Amino acid sequence: MTNLSIQLPGLQLKNPIMPASGCFGFGREYSEFYDLGKLGAVMMKAATGDERFGNDTPRVAETASGMLNAIGLQNPGIKKILETEVPFLSDYGMPIIANVAGSTPEEYEKVAAAFNETDQVHALELNISCPNVKEGGVQFGTDPVMAAEVTEKVKRASNLPVYVKLSPNAGDIVGMAKAVENAGADGLSMINTITGMQIHLPSKRPLLANQTGGLSGPAIKPVAIRMIYEVKQAVNIPIIGMGGITNAEDVLEFLLAGASAVAVGTANFQNPFACPDIIDALPETLRKYGFHSVQEAVGKGIIS
Amino acid sequence: MTNLSIQLPGLQLKNPIMPASGCFGFGREYSEFYDLGKLGAVMMKAATGDERFGNDTPRVAETASGMLNAIGLQNPGIKKILETEVPFLSDYGMPIIANVAGSTPEEYEKVAAAFNETDQVHALELNISCPNVKEGGVQFGTDPVMAAEVTEKVKRASNLPVYVKLSPNAGDIVGMAKAVENAGADGLSMINTITGMQIHLPSKRPLLANQTGGLSGPAIKPVAIRMIYEVKQAVNIPIIGMGGITNAEDVLEFLLAGASAVAVGTANFQNPFACPDIIDALPETLRKYGFHSVQEAVGKGIIS
Amino acid sequence: MKKAEEMQIIKASEIARDTVEMVLRNRYISQHAAPGQFLHIHVEGHTLRRPISIADVNHEEETVTILFKIVGSGTRQLAANRPGMSINALGPNGNGFPVLAQPGKTVLLAGGGIGVPPLYYLGKTLKSNGVKLISILGFQSKVDIFYEKEFSQLGTTFIVTDDGSYGGKGFVTDVLDDTGLFELYYSCGPGPMLQAMTEKLKGKPGYISLEERMGCGVGTCLACVIPASNGDGYKKICKDGPVFHAGEVSL
Amino acid sequence: MKKAEEMQIIKASEIARDTVEMVLRNRYISQHAAPGQFLHIHVEGHTLRRPISIADVNHEEETVTILFKIVGSGTRQLAANRPGMSINALGPNGNGFPVLAQPGKTVLLAGGGIGVPPLYYLGKTLKSNGVKLISILGFQSKVDIFYEKEFSQLGTTFIVTDDGSYGGKGFVTDVLDDTGLFELYYSCGPGPMLQAMTEKLKGKPGYISLEERMGCGVGTCLACVIPASNGDGYKKICKDGPVFHAGEVSL
Numbered sequence A, B: 001m002t003n004l005s006i007q008l009p010g011l012q013l014k015n016p017i018m019p020a021s022g023c024f025g026f027g028r029e030y031s032e033f034y035d036l037g038k039l040g041a042v043m044m045k046a047a048t049g050d051e052r053f054g055n056d057t058p059r060v061a062e063t064a065s066g067m068l069n070a071i072g073l074q075n076p077g078i079k080k081i082l083e084t085e086v087p088f089l090s091d092y093g094m095p096i097i098a099n100v101a102g103s104t105p106e107e108y109e110k111v112a113a114a115f116n117e118t119d120q121v122h123a124l125e126l127n128i129s130c131p132n133v134k135e136g137g138v139q140f141g142t143d144p145v146m147a148a149e150v151t152e153k154v155k156r157a158s159n160l161p162v163y164v165k166l167s168p169n170a171g172d173i174v175g176m177a178k179a180v181e182n183a184g185a186d187g188l189s190m191i192n193t194i195t196g197m198q199i200h201l202p203s204k205r206p207l208l209a210n211q212t213g214g215l216s217g218p219a220i221k222p223v224a225i226r227m228i229y230e231v232k233q234a235v236n237i238p239i240i241g242m243g244g245i246t247n248a249e250d251v252l253e254f255l256l257a258g259a260s261a262v263a264v265g266t267a268n269f270q271n272p273f274a275c276p277d278i279i280d281a282l283p284e285t286l287r288k289y290g291f292h293s294v295q296e297a298v299g300k301g302i303i304s
Numbered sequence C, D: 001m002k003k004a005e006e007m008q009i010i011k012a013s014e015i016a017r018d019t020v021e022m023v024l025r026n027r028y029i030s031q032h033a034a035p036g037q038f039l040h041i042h043v044e045g046h047t048l049r050r051p052i053s054i055a056d057v058n059h060e061e062e063t064v065t066i067l068f069k070i071v072g073s074g075t076r077q078l079a080a081n082r083p084g085m086s087i088n089a090l091g092p093n094g095n096g097f098p099v100l101a102q103p104g105k106t107v108l109l110a111g112g113g114i115g116v117p118p119l120y121y122l123g124k125t126l127k128s129n130g131v132k133l134i135s136i137l138g139f140q141s142k143v144d145i146f147y148e149k150e151f152s153q154l155g156t157t158f159i160v161t162d163d164g165s166y167g168g169k170g171f172v173t174d175v176l177d178d179t180g181l182f183e184l185y186y187s188c189g190p191g192p193m194l195q196a197m198t199e200k201l202k203g204k205p206g207y208i209s210l211e212e213r214m215g216c217g218v219g220t221c222l223a224c225v226i227p228a229s230n231g232d233g234y235k236k237i238c239k240d241g242p243v244f245h246a247g248e249v250s251l
């Protein structure tokens, strides 16, 4: 028997696979494809203080082995999420991670605090790395001082474990990771999307209405692996890894690099069954490479 | 008639297509495939003060729509390059751009100065962004103060126009571009590779002997386009663009984003005729989207 | 539970310039498809699926027909598939056209280019309900025209081309005054055409089918939104649409 | 001038576990290939080409044969190509085995696994020069064995398997004492095997063919280097090799 379970701050995961924030909404649509209870956990779409409408369309573009998105944090706001989305997801019994976003440190604080009201959310993912909003978002994610400030504020406001989601756009990812660890982060999640652009030749202008968007998908996997590998050696908090995962071998690569669990984003769009398919394939993949448990593989690829 | 020519500091290009540094050696091998005289220019493999042997193997890995390399600046050293490689290339008559690398500002200076001895080299490309060497390389490329210092030193030492090659690993690419422009750079070339990693599952360790390598190929094109688009609006020096170009439509996308000429790297490995094929296709592609010249398309995708 | 269905290609042929008609066999989709719904098709080597409308359904043969234009690398790759091969599709997706079931009423079908296909299955269904049909189909040029015969069998059909190489020269909306009376319209085509249609036919009940670049195609990623005309946020084209009441969204 | 050649697949069959034999037609490559050279093959959907040795050549039919093992996504994709389809290859690349032209001499061919193929065309060529051959072929297991009959027709052939399921159990080098005398050896196989070979046969003239991950495959990118044993930098496997004199490089 291969042991897929893993324990992280606030999260008792029966397997290390969860859908990534923003690539799964609040689960309703994919619940029509399979039993969400199969998932290790769920990372919800970003929540902000008030409802947000996001950016104009087009909001997505396809790239080689990847895609760009500039949704712009569209979400119904913290109140509605607590009232209708969290209870829906909670019925499936797996841990729920709420993705917290905002334009100001105060908004982050407010949203984080709101999740204290429910016992159905098990951890927060602090989205200081969204490249698709004018204010907040990625600027908190590329400046270690600001990132630490937001992390501290949210830690004080919340009674939940906080996973800070790092941006690959940061010049010094290890410095960022250390800064938020020192500020009290319980874990990290990495990586968010890399800022990119596509120019639409017929119209001779950026294809996305927002001009830039976040690059995700298999194209960015090597960057995610490198960053996790570097950060793992510099911090003592666990990492939830993501960036281009499409199959169980990718998951093992992330575990070896130092992730303790992983999230699957873009792959859901190509294959709505990406998460359950990976969960089904994982035991055999671990066995094939000589592992009896997920825990055993974490960080095993690191040469010291 | 579509006018493909473009004038850049030191470079009278009959067309905007050149092979990227390190993806073409010193041209000997590809000269067996086609007449190098067809190229707009050539960017030579990096030159250092002394001969360098580079990293251990494996040095390359394949990734989704891209590749990682960690060659490590293997080159015969400035003396031999001047004696045997430059004269060979010079016979073909197109402008030659020398890629200058080093471990210390002084080595950059020395290499740059050495190219004053020949009139067969038309410009320098200052490689402050190589991620695959222990010293120098990318650290000059992610710190604007160091980048400016190297640029200044090289400008003083050289009588050739200097194009500074920027690293996408920099957190603030616009800041880097401005810093080297202020330090006297005549142009920019961007982007170099993004640092990445692949873990080899059977051996459970990084596949590349150097552990990390530089990600290139179509996977990184959206990042290159975004950075050129942003930098073009902030500086007044021309940009030679690169990153994932495989066909003439890609070239037009780079021109629209703000590049005045482009370099083709990884694509040469899949198709040794990548450069001449693109040169042949470019007039029709420009016409299709309504352009009569390369010059006309430069920066036309920028919404201000 | 929804599934991702394998659809076997029964027939594939180029029926107009760069325009491919493909007949696909799949029991589930053929039995459940409604006019105006779409398939979200996986294309080898591409990150995102491609949304393509259902143009016709044959319940007995358990097939659906799609018609698509080769406009980029995804549709080019899709067109390279040959009969006998299978493609993977999500579907039927979205909400289609409400099918009027009042015999004797007259409705207008107005399609532009690759917006024509979904109107065909709609027209067939309406006709079998005894509804009278008038169709206006717009194409770029003569070589782009398809399904003229098929629509003619449903009712009076006007063809217009941008360059006048066949039928009337001009836009679909230029013919609106010549069609005679109708009580309801259904339209699908490029954005500017739909804007012109809804503008000219303001006040008349109508349904329009919209296009937008999609990620998931099932309502989760929020890529494909369109502002609701009541100012209250967005509708999702892939899930709330692609068909909307003409007054429901602001184009 | 060198070209990238289209090669038509004439035949493709699985001749051992996950091991595919493909016969490819191309005039230029078939007329120029020497034993030990390789093709650098483009595989759909992959950034880098795959280096595969030339295993046999038929001048009259203008074909070359390759043998490859499915080990990853590139070889899997390559194996999916069917007769009638074409693949794009650079070649013949590199420097092959020096072909000894002294009738009556005895040489040893020692191949491990997927290192066996290039030795076959070498063996045929040597035999036609009147050279006497002894072959040792090592495979993982019985199901992996291929070309036993073909090599037997060239001379005495020893087969060993890692698990002893066929022939002797053990490594190619375990048989070296049983072969009788030979003046020269040629070897191709995994790194550890070549190390053991050159160690055990130190002082005896021999040629080895090496593998390394490649970028360009033509000598330009410096991906595929191996240190020269004289300490003077690197040799390029794709261009200076893949065949080297046993003493020329340090393994």
Ligand SMILES: Cc1cc2nc3c(=O)[nH]c(=O)nc-3n(C[C@H](O)[C@H](O)[C@H](O)COP(=O)(O)OP(=O)(O)OC[C@H]3O[C@@H](n4cnc5c(N)ncnc54)[C@H](O)[C@@H]3O)c2cc1C
Residues within 6 Å of the ligand: A061, A062, C038, C048, C049, C050, C051, C052, C053, C054, C067, C068, C069, C070, C071, C072, C073, C074, C075, C076, C114, C117, C118, C210, C211, C212, C213, C214, C242
């Ligand atoms: C609900 C719906 C139904 C459709 N029905 C049909 C149909 O029946 N026949 C038909 O020919 N076309 C139809 N389209 C348009 C079709 O989806 C696009 O032509 C196709 O996706 C282009 O793919 P490509 O790879 O060839 O082009 P590329 O431009 O290379 O595609 C790049 C990306 O942009 C997206 N994209 C490009 N154009 C469109 C577009 N017009 N609408 C949505 N996404 C686009 C692609 O899906 C892909 O993600 C429909 C679109 C929608 C939204």
Ligand SMILES: Cc1cc2nc3c(=O)[nH]c(=O)nc-3n(C[C@H](O)[C@H](O)[C@H](O)COP(=O)(O)OP(=O)(O)OC[C@H]3O[C@@H](n4cnc5c(N)ncnc54)[C@H](O)[C@@H]3O)c2cc1C
Residues within 6 Å of the ligand: B061, B062, D038, D048, D049, D050, D051, D052, D053, D054, D067, D068, D069, D070, D071, D072, D073, D074, D075, D076, D114, D117, D118, D210, D211, D212, D213, D214, D242
């Ligand atoms: C000169 C030469 C001749 C060869 N001849 C043969 C032959 O005749 N038959 C045969 O089966 N194999 C041969 N190989 C090995 C063959 O190239 C690899 O098995 C193949 O490239 C693996 O590709 P993949 O996509 O299936 O594996 P993956 O592991 O998915 O490939 C990933 C990357 O690593 C490279 N790679 C992986 N393994 C090797 C390897 N052993 N050598 C070089 N590159 C590798 C691939 O080319 C690709 O770039 C030869 C290698 C070289 C260098």
Ligand SMILES: Cc1cc2nc3c(=O)[nH]c(=O)nc-3n(C[C@H](O)[C@H](O)[C@H](O)COP(=O)(O)O)c2cc1C
Residues within 6 Å of the ligand: A020, A021, A022, A023, A045, A046, A069, A071, A073, A099, A127, A130, A165, A191, A192, A193, A215, A216, A217, A218, A220, A242, A243, A244, A245, A263, A264, A265, A266, A267, C215, C221
């Ligand atoms: C359409 C889309 C929307 C996303 N929205 C969010 C979001 O709201 N919050 C967040 O933290 N990350 C968001 N992300 C980033 C993903 O959670 C993930 O970090 C990234 O896409 C890399 O993983 P992938 O390559 O598996 O998609 C979004 C990504 C996509 C593609």
Ligand SMILES: Cc1cc2nc3c(=O)[nH]c(=O)nc-3n(C[C@H](O)[C@H](O)[C@H](O)COP(=O)(O)O)c2cc1C
Residues within 6 Å of the ligand: B020, B021, B022, B023, B045, B046, B069, B071, B073, B099, B127, B130, B165, B191, B192, B193, B215, B216, B217, B218, B220, B242, B243, B244, B245, B263, B264, B265, B266, B267, D215, D221
């Ligand atoms: C194998 C390889 C070697 C490279 N060597 C150098 C180098 O010596 N100097 C340099 O400035 N860039 C070097 N580069 C970076 C390329 O010049 C180019 O900036 C990068 O690969 C992006 O372009 P591409 O996606 O078209 O390959 C190298 C890239 C590759 C793939």
Ligand code: FES
Residues within 6 Å of the ligand: C213, C214, C215, C216, C217, C218, C219, C220, C221, C222, C223, C224, C225, C236, C237, C238, C239
């Ligand atoms: S495409 Fe994802 S919500 Fe419509």
Ligand code: FES
Residues within 6 Å of the ligand: D213, D214, D215, D216, D217, D218, D219, D220, D221, D222, D223, D224, D225, D236, D237, D238, D239
């Ligand atoms: S593979 Fe490029 S030098 Fe050998």
